[in-house]
Structure formats: structure tokens, C-alpha cells
Amino acid sequence: MCNSLKSLCLISTLVLIGCAENPSSAGGGFAGNKVGHFGYGQPATQEQIAGWDIDIRPDGLGYPQGSGSVEDGEMMYETQCAECHGSFGEGVGRYPVLAGGMGTLTEERPERTVGSYWPYASTLFDYIRRAMPFTQPESLSDDETYAITAYVLYLNELVEDDFVADKASLSALRMPNEQGFFRDDRPDTANTRCMSDCLDPASLTVHSEVAGVVIEEQTTAAEKQTSAHPGAQTYEQFCSICHKVGVGGAPVVGDAAAWEPRIASGVQALIDNAINGVSSDSGVMPPKGGFAQLSDEAVADAVRYMAEESR
Numbered sequence: 001m002c003n004s005l006k007s008l009c010l011i012s013t014l015v016l017i018g019c020a021e022n023p024s025s026a027g028g029g030f031a032g033n034k035v036g037h038f039g040y041g042q043p044a045t046q047e048q049i050a051g052w053d054i055d056i057r058p059d060g061l062g063y064p065q066g067s068g069s070v071e072d073g074e075m076m077y078e079t080q081c082a083e084c085h086g087s088f089g090e091g092v093g094r095y096p097v098l099a100g101g102m103g104t105l106t107e108e109r110p111e112r113t114v115g116s117y118w119p120y121a122s123t124l125f126d127y128i129r130r131a132m133p134f135t136q137p138e139s140l141s142d143d144e145t146y147a148i149t150a151y152v153l154y155l156n157e158l159v160e161d162d163f164v165a166d167k168a169s170l171s172a173l174r175m176p177n178e179q180g181f182f183r184d185d186r187p188d189t190a191n192t193r194c195m196s197d198c199l200d201p202a203s204l205t206v207h208s209e210v211a212g213v214v215i216e217e218q219t220t221a222a223e224k225q226t227s228a229h230p231g232a233q234t235y236e237q238f239c240s241i242c243h244k245v246g247v248g249g250a251p252v253v254g255d256a257a258a259w260e261p262r263i264a265s266g267v268q269a270l271i272d273n274a275i276n277g278v279s280s281d282s283g284v285m286p287p288k289g290g291f292a293q294l295s296d297e298a299v300a301d302a303v304r305y306m307a308e309e310s311r
């Protein structure tokens with residue numbers, strides 16, 4: 001049930017949690033215990049949370065008070081960053097290059113820097129604040145972080161030398177490669193079997209959208225032939241009228257519970273009944289569904305298809 005009815009599952013899970021947390025119904029030793037599920041630990045204080053909650057969003061949420069100019073940042077950068085990243089952000093030895101590389105992303109050897117690659121200025125502020133200088137992370141004050149951020153942007157020629165970084169100016173700044181990022185829209189693995197109004201398999205195309213490149217592979221005629229079940233078309237045209245919704249007691253295709261006892265007697269028995277007709281308390285299945293013009297083989301294929309779709 002949980003597979004087919006996710007929402008129901010959620011509801012029942014919520015109800016269960018509700019029961020467990022209700023002291024009157026819990027009855028066990030942890031009933032009424034307000035401190036953590038297992039009876040130890042304590043809730044984090046606002047101050048403790050603030051120590052961890054330092055991420056900054058592109059829209060500006062999370063920036064601290066303060067500001068810093070390109071001018072202020074120059075000396076700080078020179079003394080605290082240049083030994084590894086170079087005075088112009090060119091990178092010393094194997095330390096990362098921080099500036100340049102504009103327009104190289106589509107080249108054979110793209111140079112990914114803050115300026116050429118990073119989508120948001122907030123990432124730069126956030127990264128410097130939490131991780132740099134390499135040997136003393138989180139040692140910079142907010143004003144210092146603003147100033148050094150301004151300077152790294154200046155090294156990338158994204159701001160003028162009179163730029164002052166603060167919450168407003170950094171949120172407003174658009175980075176050159178912002179549009180180069182997008183949400184991965186490939187479908188997840190979850191899928192539901194289509195039982196009505198389905199796409200014609202022949203019309204399906206395989207496509208993947210990675211890095212904005214759309215690759216469409218038209219299925220070849222030969223592939224179409226094998227991908228569609230030989231009984232699918234007969235079923236759709238002649239049998240689905242009753243078997244899609246269960247007209248007159250017809251077992252619904254896809255309803256495993258309805259088909260299991262029937263399939264248990266063997267698919268050949270089902271084929272015989274479909275060709276010759278069958279009736280029971282649950283209803284009457286006319287020979288070949290009432291379509292005498294159908295060949296035995298076509299009916300047999302349709303039955304195999306229906307059985308496969310109903311396991």
C-alpha cells in the first residue's frame with residue numbers, strides 16, 4: 001500500500017509519530033521525558049545554533065552586519081592570502097587560481113575561477129568566512145571578510161576600485177556565470193506504470209539534458225518493433241473496453257490481486273478461456289471478447305500482455 005499510496009503512508013506515519021509523542025498513550029519509561037528522545041542531551045541554545053548557522057544565500061539571507069572596501073581589502077589580501085593565491089589571484093604553485101579565466105569554460109581546458117565560474121558572490125563571502133585563510137579558518141572578522149571579498153571581486157574585474165561590499169551590494173551583484181548553472185531536471189528513478197491514455201511507445205524519445213546539451217535519440221523502427229509488446233495493440237483496441245475499468249466484473253489489467261489466482265492456473269488456460277469465452281459468478285467473458293474476427297494468435301498475445309502487466 002505504501003508504494004502505491006504515498007500520501008496515505010505519510011498520513012499514517014504522522015499519526016504514528018503523534019501517538020508515540022503523546023505521553024498518555026506511550027506508557028513506557030520515556031513518557032513525559034522532555035529532553036530528547038532517548039532521555040539525554042539538551043536542546044541547542046540560540047547561541048550554539050548561530051555558531052553553526054553561518055551559510056549565506058544568494059538572495060542575501062544570512063549576511064552579517066558590516067562592510068568592507070576594495071581599498072581595505074588590498075592589504076589584508078596581500079598579507080593573508082597572497083602567499084598561496086598570488087598577488088593577482090594567479091595562484092602560487094598548486095594553490096587555486098582565484099582570478100581570470102573569463103570565457104574559458106567552453107574551451108578544452110576551462111579555467112574555473114571565482115570570476116569565470118562561481119555563480120554567486122554570496123558563495124565567495126561564505127567560503128572565505130568559513131574556510132580561509134587555509135590555516136586559520138573563521139579567524140576573519142565580518143568587516144575583514146567583506147573587504148577581502150571586495151578585493152577578490154576586484155581582482156576579477158567584476159567591481160571598480162571604489163566598491164564597498166556589504167549585504168546590499170553583494171546581493172545585487174550578478175556574476176558572469178550565474179546562468180551557467182541550472183537545476184538537474186533529469187527524472188528520478190521513481191516511475192508509475194501507465195494504464196490509461198499512455199503515450200504511444202513509438203513516439204518516445206530518450207533524452208538527457210546535461211550542461212544544456214540536449215541529446216535526442218530517435219528510436220529506430222526496428223527498436224520500436226521490439227519495444228512494444230505484440231499483444232499491446234490488440235488489448236488496447238479490443239479488450240481494454242472492459243479490462244481497463246472492470247466492466248461487468250472483468251479483472252482489471254494491472255490489478256495484481258485480481259489476476260494472481262487466474263494466472264496461477266497457467267497462462268495457457270487463460271488463453272483458452274479468452275478464445276472460447278468463460279463465465280463465472282464474477283461475469284461473462286464472451287469468446288475473444290466478442291470480436292470473432294481476431295485470430296487465436298492475436299488473442300493469445302493480448303492475454304500474455306495482460307498477464308504480464310498484471311503481475
Ligand code: HEC
Nearest residue numbers: 080081084085095096112113114127128132133134135148
Ligand atoms: C596556506 C595557503 C592558503 C592561504 C594563506 C589562503 N588560502 Fe585560500 N585556498 C587554499 C587551498 C589549499 C584551497 C583549496 C581548498 C580545497 O579545495 O579544499 C583554497 C581555496 C580558496 C578558494 C576557493 C577556490 C576555488 O576555486 O575553489 C578561495 C576563494 C580562497 N581560497 C580564498 C582565500 C582568501 C580570500 C584567503 C585569504 C584570506 C586565502 N584563500 C588564504 C590555500 C590558502
Ligand code: HEC
Nearest residue numbers: 239242248249250262270273274279280283284285289302
Ligand atoms: C465485454 C467485456 C469484455 C471484453 C471486450 C473482453 N473481456 Fe475478458 N473478461 C471479461 C469478463 C467479465 C471476465 C471475467 C470472467 C470470469 O471471471 O468468469 C473476463 C476474463 C478474462 C480473462 C480471464 C479468464 C480466466 O480464465 O480467468 C482473460 C484472460 C480475458 N478476459 C482476456 C480478454 C482478451 C484477450 C480480450 C480481448 C481480445 C478480452 N478479454 C475482452 C470481459 C471482457
